[in-house]
Amino acid sequence: MLGDFYFAAGDLDKAIAEYGSLHQNHPRDLQVKKNYVQLLILKGRLDEARNLNDEVLKANANDTEALVYRGQIQVRDGHARDAAETLENALKNDPDNGVAHYHLGIAFDLLGNLERAESEWRNAVRLRPDLVEAQRALAAVALRKHDMAALERAASQIINLQPASPDGYALRGASFINRKQFDKAAQDIRQAIDVAPQSAAGYVQLGNLKLVLKxxxxxxxxxxxxxxHDPNSSDALSGLMDNYLARKQPDKAVAAANAAIAKSPNSSAFYDLLGTALFNNKKDMNGAEAALRKSAELNKDNSDALLKLGQVQAAKGSADDAIATYQRSLKDNPHEASFYVLMGELYESKQNWEKAKESYQKALEIQPDNPLASNNLAYAMVQSGGNVDVALSLAQTARRGMPDSPNAADTLGWVYYQKGDYKSAIDLFQEALKLANKNKSPEDATFHYHLGMAYDRTDQPALARQHLEQVLKINPHYSSAEDVKKMLSQLRS
Incomplete structure (x- = not known):
């Protein structure tokens, strides 16, 4: 069909127009209707797609393709949990449907269940080795997990499927850079540039290679x-700015962002990068706030810019403004768990434990396995006299999800402390200090405070005094400084 030709050529508008005409002339042709639904989904015309797809499902509630389309629509609507249920039903009808496994992986990823998402994507490529979208998803997982061997495997599959695309070569080049196999990286980068000289992808990876080599x-x-080659490439601008920052030239990084914005004034990503540099490297809070606000205005779905905008406002001492920003952001992004997590942390800073717990619970409704929300809710429950057994389960979930987090170790230790299991608590507080040192994090007075209290409960006064004194050295104005001073006075006497 002519519509298929346009789609294969990348002309989505003409493909939709052709299939729209076909559907009008042949409204009972089921395959034409399904193909039209898929194109409408890709174009983001979800209401039209939903109405047509519902017609298919009304005639046959077990139509696997239509169930997969419904799942895609639900994902794009932000209803990941509903999408997962729909796609699981589709797979009951057709367990070997690779496309259904792929979209189910997307739903689980949005729910914060990366392990299940990866499993679904592996099923997708097992059943449909030609499904390049699933290979790209696996490559993204490998990047997030910093598993460079897995990234190389996924990138090689993308190259096999799309040898004329630069992306596979660029991704495989990244895997080699991270393993210091620079000659192999250079070969793939050169290939990325050769197959697509007008794309930014190869040049960005070349910049990454040269940056690592200083x-x-x-x-x-x-x-x-x-x-x-691509004035809208946020990866290229990000790399250019990182290069300047590595040379301790923040003014040049800011200038590069402004120059890119002058050429692409409607780029939300560019304003996001500018705001980030102004906040982190120039400590220009007002400039950062203005840039991030502009980024959010240009793209209300840019959750990164919105999250950072709230962080800037909080850093300026305007916790209420930050909370208001997140509340407004949730109207456009109701399924973004991070907004609830950060809002909960702001309520914590105001000692409003009930609002904090409510925020973390809403985050967990969206992403039941979100380790940060689990960690923070566990801590808030303990601090406000909540159910310690529930807090223990949450803290254990957080520890599994963030094994390298000193905060997760401290929270679990604090729950054990509340349960009277001081030995387990001490082990975890010590682990929190080790992880913080490993991560080169600033010393945290709370870790020492908790450890000092645990040593006191186990009749180890010298160790208790050592850690409690450290609390006041780190922060003389620590929130529990008066309690620390009282304990030290008792220990000394």
Whole structure:
């Protein structure tokens, strides 16, 4: 069909127009209707897609393709839990449907269940090795887990499926860079540039390679080439700015962002990068707030910019403004768990434990396995006299999900302390200190406070005194400083 030709050529508008005409002329042709639904979903015309797809399901409630389309629509609507249920029903009808496994993986990823998402994507490529979207999803998982061997495997599959695309070569190049196999990385990067010289992808990865090698001038040139070929490439601008920041030239990083914005004034991502640099590297709170606000105005779905906007407002001492920002953001992004988590942390800073718990609970309704929300809710429950057994379960979930987090170790230890299991508590507080040191994090007075209290409960006064004194050295104005001083006075006497 002509519509299929347009779709294969990448002209989605013409494909939709052709299938719209076909559907009008042949309204009972089921395959035409299904193909039209898929194109409407890709174009984001969800209401039209939903209405047509519901017609298919009304005629046959077990139509697997239509169930998969419904799942896709639910994902795009932000209803990941409903999508997962729909797609699981589709797989009951057709367990070997690779496309259904792929979209189910997307739903689980949105629910914060990366392990299940990865499993579904592996099922998708097992059943449909040609499903490049699933290979890309696995590559993204490998990047998030910093599993470079897995990234190389996924990238190689993308190259096999799309040898004329630069993405697979660029991703495999990234896997080699991270393992210091620079010659192999250079070969793949050169191939990425050769197959798509007008794409920014190869130049960005070339810049990444030169940056790792501390060849800053060559890195700058490569990133700039990426921007020259694609003035909207946020990866190229991000790399260029990172290159300047690595050379301790924040003014040049800011200037690069402003220059890119001058060429692409409607880029939400560019304003996001500018605001981030102004906040982190220039400590220009007002400038950062203005840039991030502009980023959010240009794209109300840019959750990164909205999250950072709230963080800037909180850093300026405007916790109420930050909370208001997150509340407004949730109207446009009701299924973004991070807004609830950060809002909960702001309520914590105001000692409003009930509001904090409510925020964390809402985050967990969206992502039941969100480790940060689990950790924070467990701590808030203990601090406000909540159910310690429920807090223990939450803290254990957080510890499993964030094994390298000193805060997760401390929270679990604090729950054990409340339950009177001081030995387990001490082990976890010590682990929190070790992890903080490993992560090169600033010393946390709370870890020492908790450990000092646990040592006191186990009749180890010298160790208790050592850690309690450390609390006041780290922060003389610590929130529980008066309690620390009282305990020290009792220990000394």
């Amino acid at each position: 060849q800053y001038s060559e890195a700058e040139k490569a990133y700039q080439q990426g921007l020259d």
